[in-house]
Amino acid sequence: MTSATGLVGQYLLRNAMMSGKRVAVIARSTKKNTAHERVEAILQRFESELGRELPRPVCLEGDIVQPNLGLSAGATDWVRQNCDRMIHGAAVLKFQGSDRSGDPWKTNLDGTKNVLAFCRKTNIRDFHYLSTAYVCGNRTDLVRESDLDVGQSFRNDYEQSKFEAEQAVRAASFIDQLTVYRPAVISGDSQTGHTTSYHGLHTYLRLMALLVPMVEPDQNGVRHTPIRLPMTGDERRNVVPIDWVADVVSRLLDTPEAHGQTYHLTPRVHLTPRKIIDCCCSYFNSTGVQYCGDIDVPSNELNGFERNYFSGVSLYESYNTTDPTFDNSNLLAFTADLPCPEIDETVVHRYLAFGLADRWGKRRNPGVASINHLVDYLRDATVASMQQ
Numbered sequence: 001m002t003s004a005t006g007l008v009g010q011y012l013l014r015n016a017m018m019s020g021k022r023v024a025v026i027a028r029s030t031k032k033n034t035a036h037e038r039v040e041a042i043l044q045r046f047e048s049e050l051g052r053e054l055p056r057p058v059c060l061e062g063d064i065v066q067p068n069l070g071l072s073a074g075a076t077d078w079v080r081q082n083c084d085r086m087i088h089g090a091a092v093l094k095f096q097g098s099d100r101s102g103d104p105w106k107t108n109l110d111g112t113k114n115v116l117a118f119c120r121k122t123n124i125r126d127f128h129y130l131s132t133a134y135v136c137g138n139r140t141d142l143v144r145e146s147d148l149d150v151g152q153s154f155r156n157d158y159e160q161s162k163f164e165a166e167q168a169v170r171a172a173s174f175i176d177q178l179t180v181y182r183p184a185v186i187s188g189d190s191q192t193g194h195t196t197s198y199h200g201l202h203t204y205l206r207l208m209a210l211l212v213p214m215v216e217p218d219q220n221g222v223r224h225t226p227i228r229l230p231m232t233g234d235e236r237r238n239v240v241p242i243d244w245v246a247d248v249v250s251r252l253l254d255t256p257e258a259h260g261q262t263y264h265l266t267p268r269v270h271l272t273p274r275k276i277i278d279c280c281c282s283y284f285n286s287t288g289v290q291y292c293g294d295i296d297v298p299s300n301e302l303n304g305f306e307r308n309y310f311s312g313v314s315l316y317e318s319y320n321t322t323d324p325t326f327d328n329s330n331l332l333a334f335t336a337d338l339p340c341p342e343i344d345e346t347v348v349h350r351y352l353a354f355g356l357a358d359r360w361g362k363r364r365n366p367g368v369a370s371i372n373h374l375v376d377y378l379r380d381a382t383v384a385s386m387q388q
Contacts, residue, residue, distance in 0.1 A: 001025045002064055002090035002115060004057070005038050007186065007197045008130060009089055011246030013039075014046045017054040019250075024058040024083055026069055035061040049192065058082075064090050064111035069118050080122040087253070088115045089130030091165075093199050095156040095315060108161035109168065116172045125176040127169065128253065133182040133238065133264055135163040136324050144327045145182075145262045155318040179252065183245050183265035184238035184326070190341040191243060193354030198361050200316075201239050201343075204276060205351055206360045207312040211305065212284040223286040227306050233274030233291040236323050238266050241347070244340050251335055264328040267340040279348035294321075 001016075003009035004025035016023045027035035036059045043054050060079075062070040071079070090111060094104040112129075119127060136143040137152035137159055149167065154160040169178065187202065188195030198206055215223040245265055252258045277289050297306070341347070357363075 001057075001087040003088070003130070005042065006090065007195060007242055008183075008245060008249075010042050010046075010196070011189075011242055012087065012089075012249060013042065013057065014054070015246055015250040017043065017046075017057065018050075019254075020055065024060055024079065026060050026062040026064070026071070028063045029061055035059055049194075064114050065106055067114065068121070069114060071118075076118075076122060079118075079124075083122065083124060085126040085128065086115065086119050086124045087128045087130070088112065090115075091130075091162065093158060093197070095158050097157045097161075104158050104161040108158070109165045112165040113168055116168065120172070120174045125174060126259070127172070127175045127177070128179045128259075129166065129169045129181070130249075131166045131169075131180050131182045132159075132162045133184045133266060133324075133326055134159045135166055135182065136326075137163065138318075138322065139324050140322055141324075142327055143264070143324045145264050145330045177260050179259045180262040181249050181252070181265060182263065184240050184267065186245055187239050187241050187343060188351050188354065189243045190241035190343065190347050190350075193347075193350030193352075195242065195351070195354065196361070198355070201237075201271070201276065202351065202355065202360075203316065204313060205280065205348070206355055207309060208280040208284065209352060209356060209360070211308055211312075212280070212286050215286070215305070217285070221285055223284060224288050225286050225305050226288040226290075226303060227309055228290045228292050228297050229273070230292055230294060230296045231273055231320060232293055233277070233289075234272050235321065236325075237271040237273070237276075238323050238326065239271045239343055240265055240267050240340055241343065244338070248331070248335050248338055251338060255334055258334045261330050263331045264326040265331065265340075266326040266328050267342075269340070269342045271343055275344075276348065279345045280352070282345060283349050283352050 001009065001013070001023055002025075004013045004027050009025075013023065013025065025039060027039055029035045030038065033041070039057065039059050043056065047054055060071060060075050062075070068076060090107065092103045092107045097104055116127075119125070133143070135148060137154040139150070139152050148163070148170070154163065166180065169175075169180070172178075185200040186197070187200060195202060212223055212225055215225055217223045248263075248265055252263060274291070281287060281289070302310070
């Protein structure tokens with residue numbers, strides 16, 4: 001398994017360890033921590049959260065951007081003798097690259113090709129690939145799970161690098177059985193608020209948490225944050241919580257008859273900008289949003305709050321007006337009893353509380369004591385929110 005230290009990989013590893021699976025993970029060391037230390041910290045956090053001990057995987061120090069994944073001959077031989085399935089999800093969410101020698105191409109495409117070469121070498125023929133629903137690019141029609149290349153264009157290098165990586169996986173003739181998982185935009189844990197990735201929805205929440213409290217409240221405690229948005233507020237957003245994504249992928253992994261297909265992991269109840277903003281307004285007791293349809297306010301007429309907001313979300317501007325409709329018939333055939341949790345006000349408030357306590361990713365690698373403190377903080381914050 002690659003990506004054990006990424007958000008999706010962490011939760012897949014948790015589920016595998018909870019069910020007693022025998023797993024080997026390939027993880028990188030960093031300047032501060034070895035691969036073993038990184039994996040150990042992840043499992044200790046889950047143990048603190050779950051209140052139970054978990055077994056440990058075999059941890060192989062490597063890097064998918066290196067030939068042979070950076071593994072020694074001995075480690076490679078061990079994999080050949082002990083592993084018969086690869087779960088590959090390691091990727092970087094970088095929208096633009098300077099050229100194809102760097103990310104996102106280096107990790108998403110070249111790294112995937114390295115993983116494929118390693119699997120061929122070690123005779124692993126059962127391949128499970130974590131793609132993304134956005135290999136569809138900027139399509140606006142119904143996107144079916146069987147679709148891949150329909151001549152679409154792409155909004156950024158991330159989408160195209162994942163598209164080309166999925167093409168490479170499908171072209172690998174040595175694979176006997178290929179299962180592809182395509183999640184939509186992934187958000188934090190719907191039950192705890194936890195995340196290690198402040199992209200997508202969390203970018204907007206972080207920006208609101210930074211900008212809104214800077215506005216002084218009026219005599220009634222209300223913060224007035226006038227902003228004119230070039231949208232109706234009712235645009236569909238395909239956002240899915242990480243705990244559901246992991247539970248669905250784990251279910252499909254454990255269901256042999258589900259293997260060999262492609263799955264769109266998309267929500268039944270969609271988020272909208274209006275819902276997100278309403279949840280933030282109730283959290284911070286603020287008001288002032290206007291939805292102006294497709295009318296753009298000239299940049300020289302923007303107020304200070306508007307300028308700060310639009311500069312903070314400019315990376316996602318191409319996603320403002322459209323989000324595809326995804327068919328997920330294959331998914332429902334095996335997981336109809338696992339409906340995607342709705343990201344409602346309670347969940348958004350959990351995300352905000354976690355982000356504030358985590359300093360939006362700056363409070364990294366906490367010890368177990370710090371984790372316990374954070375869990376207590378979030379539990380108290382959630383109870384307080386529900387009582388308001």
